[in-house]
Amino acid sequence: MLILFVCTGNTCRSPMAAFLLRQKLREANLPWQVDSAGTFAADGQPMSHQAAEALQTLGVPAEGHQAKGVHRRLLERAEYVFTMTVNHARQLSSTYPEMARKISTLGEFLAPPNEAVNHQPEEYDIVDPFGSSDEQYLHCAEQLNHLMDLLIQRLTSEQAATRGSGAMKVIVGSDHAGFRLKRLILPALQEEDYEIQDIGTFTEDSVDYPDYALQVAQAVASGEYDRGLLICGTGLGMCIAANKVRGIRAVTVQDEFSAEMARRHNDANILTLGERVIGPGLALEIVKVFLTTEFEGGRHGPRVNKILEIERRSL
Numbered sequence: 001m002l003i004l005f006v007c008t009g010n011t012c013r014s015p016m017a018a019f020l021l022r023q024k025l026r027e028a029n030l031p032w033q034v035d036s037a038g039t040f041a042a043d044g045q046p047m048s049h050q051a052a053e054a055l056q057t058l059g060v061p062a063e064g065h066q067a068k069g070v071h072r073r074l075l076e077r078a079e080y081v082f083t084m085t086v087n088h089a090r091q092l093s094s095t096y097p098e099m100a101r102k103i104s105t106l107g108e109f110l111a112p113p114n115e116a117v118n119h120q121p122e123e124y125d126i127v128d129p130f131g132s133s134d135e136q137y138l139h140c141a142e143q144l145n146h147l148m149d150l151l152i153q154r155l156t157s158e159q160a161a162t163r164g165s166g167a168m169k170v171i172v173g174s175d176h177a178g179f180r181l182k183r184l185i186l187p188a189l190q191e192e193d194y195e196i197q198d199i200g201t202f203t204e205d206s207v208d209y210p211d212y213a214l215q216v217a218q219a220v221a222s223g224e225y226d227r228g229l230l231i232c233g234t235g236l237g238m239c240i241a242a243n244k245v246r247g248i249r250a251v252t253v254q255d256e257f258s259a260e261m262a263r264r265h266n267d268a269n270i271l272t273l274g275e276r277v278i279g280p281g282l283a284l285e286i287v288k289v290f291l292t293t294e295f296e297g298g299r300h301g302p303r304v305n306k307i308l309e310i311e312r313r314s315l
Contacts, residue, residue, distance in 0.1 A: 001223045002033040002247060003155075004078035005106070006088055010038030010067035012051045013084045013126050016141050017106070021148045022309075023060045028152060029301025031267055033247055033308050035078070037070035039088055044068075050134055054141035064313065075099045077246060079223045080155075082106040085125040110150045168291065169195045171225040173212035175238075176204045178231030181275035181283055185229075188284055194291065197225065213241035220269050221247035227291060228270035235274035242270050246311050249304075254278055259286045263293035265300045 003021065007014035014036035021034050045067040055062040075081060075096055081103045083089040093100040107124025126143065129136040170189070174182040179201055190196055199215050201207045209232045216228040228250075230238035235252040242250035250270035251262040254277060262268035271290045273283050295304075 001080075001155075002035060002078045002221070003151075004070075004074060004081045005034070005036040005084070006039060006070055006081060006092065007036075007084040007126075008038050008040050008088070008128065009045070009130070010036055010041040010069075011045055011048045012130055012137070013128060013140060013144070014038065015047050015062075015065045015067075016051050016055060017082075017084075017144045017148065019055055019060050019062050019065075020058070020141070020145050021151065024148050024152060026302055026305050029297045029305075030152070030156070031295075031301065031304045031308060032155075033312070035074065035312065037068050037074055039070055039091055041067040041069045048130070048137075050129070050137040051141070053134065054137040057138060058141055058145055072096060075102075077221065078102065080109075082109060082151075084128070086122050106147060106151070110147055110154060167193045167195045168227065169197070169225045170227050170229060170291065171197045171199060171216050171219045172229045172231075173199045173216045173238075174201060174231040175207050175209040175212055175233075176201055177209075177233035178238075178273070178275045179204050181273065181280060182231045184280040185231075185284055185287060189287065189291075192288075209237045210241040213238045214245065217242040217245035217248045217250070217270060221245050226269075229287060230270060230272045231275060232272070233274055233276045235272040235277065239270075239272040242272065247308075249307065253286055253290070255282075256285055256289045259289040260293050263290060264296045265303075267295040267300070267304050 005014040005017040018034045018036040025032055047062055047065040052062040079102065083092065083105050086105050089103050089105050092103050105124055107126060111124055126140065129140045172182060172186065186196065186198060200212060213230055216230055219225045220228040230242060232238045239250045239252040242248050248270055249266055249268045250272055251268045252272045253259045253262060271287065
């Protein structure tokens with residue numbers, strides 16, 4: 001899941017929110033992704049030194065930030081887009097109307113429903129400290145710090161409610177070299193308590209595996225599906241392609257133990273299999289282990305978060 005914060009210049013409010021949330025996610029062993037951008041940002045600008053100092057005062061290191069402008073691809077990847085003011089939200093919703101459902105101001109999103117009814121949207125704006133005193137920057141950072149605690153509580157509650165309300169959602173894809181194995185595995189999965197979506201291919205005619213890997217990876221990275229299954233000749237090409245999508249941890253597995261460890265220790269979210277490498281019986285057992293094993297967290301949480309940090313820095 002990618003959470004995106006948006007302000008104007010991407011040098012004060014949105015990067016402060018991003019750094020604060022990343023710190024809390026590491027402490028909570030939550031493998032969510034966080035990014036920030038600006039509606040009128042000068043690419044490459046560092047964070048305001050006053051904003052960085054405010055974060056340091058709260059015990060949050062703030063290094064390496066480079067401002068960037070918000071763009072369609074970034075919005076498409078994000079599951080939640082939180083703006084600092086209602087004007088930011090209106091601007092983005094007007095420019096990208098198809099994204100409007102995921103865009104809201106941070107303050108309004110976290111406001112108690114009964115309270116929000118009696119307030120104007122602008123009352124929940126996070127005031128820009130740009131050009132103000134050090135005290136104003138610190139006040140803004142403290143306000144955001146409190147909101148990040150509320151945000152984690154809200155989103156974890158929503159995820160728990162979603163998981164408890166229905167079956168695990170699994171999206172499946174293959175190329176022509178994996179079509180037969182997929183056709184053998186799917187009926188067994190459909191008998192279990194899973195919501196299965198097969199996006200093809202549906203014949204043995206030659207196709208390009210990256211096309212199917214991309215569809216499955218994007219659906220999992222967006223949070224629309226819980227896990228993904230990709231099948232080709234060896235599983236390797238699908239794995240390489242899927243891992244190019246930010247937020248994806250795809251693994252090629254040929255035994256049940258590796259499937260279990262990929263989930264317990266690495267929080268892998270896509271399994272890739274090779275029809276030319278393993279038989280259908282073993283493949284089905286691997287899939288079942290992968291889908292029924294939960295991430296352990298604990299000491300493995302910070303390690304997965306470091307993977308997410310590598311992704312963030314490599315963009």
